[in-house]
Amino acid sequence: MKIQGRMFIWLAVFILAMAIVYGVWSKEPVGTTALFLSFGLSMMIGYYLAFTARRVDAGAQDNKDADVADDAGELGFFSPHSWQPLFLAVGASFAFLGVVFGWWLMYFSAPIIMISIFGWVFEYYRGENRTQ
Incomplete structure (x- = not known):
C-alpha cells in the first residue's frame, strides 16, 4: 500500500x-x-x-523480493451477498431521472435511498448475523 x-x-x-x-x-x-x-x-x-x-x-x-504466492490467502471479509446496493442504485436512478422529468420523483427516490442506506449499514445486525 x-x-x-x-x-x-x-x-x-x-x-x-x-x-x-x-x-x-x-x-x-x-x-x-x-x-x-x-x-x-x-x-x-x-x-x-x-x-x-x-x-x-x-x-x-x-x-521487492516477494513472489506472487506470498500474497495468497485470505485478504479480508467481503459480503457474500447483499441486495442493498441494487436498491440504492434504483433510488439513485429515480433521483437522477427527477432532474430530467421533474423534481416530484424525489418524493419516491428519497425514501428508497434512505431505506437502502439504512439496510446496507445495518444488514449484519439482524437475523442470524446479530451479535448478542
Whole structure:
C-alpha cells in the first residue's frame, strides 16, 4: 500500500502543476476546476492509502523480493451477498431521472435511498448475523 499511496500523491502533485499551468494559459474555468477536483481526489486516495499502510502489516506488494504466492490467502471479509446496493442504485436512478422529468420523483427516490442506506449499514445486525 505504501507504493500505491506514493503513486497517487505524486500523481496529485503532477495534476496540481498541470491545473495551475492550464488555468493560467487557458483562462477556462471548467477545465481548471475539473483539474483541481482531480487533484483533490488523488490526494484523498493517496493520503488514505499512505495512512492505512502505516496501520496494517506490510503486504507482499511492498517487498521487492516477494513472489506472487506470498500474497495468497485470505485478504479480508467481503459480503457474500447483499441486495442493498441494487436498491440504492434504483433510488439513485429515480433521483437522477427527477432532474430530467421533474423534481416530484424525489418524493419516491428519497425514501428508497434512505431505506437502502439504512439496510446496507445495518444488514449484519439482524437475523442470524446479530451479535448478542
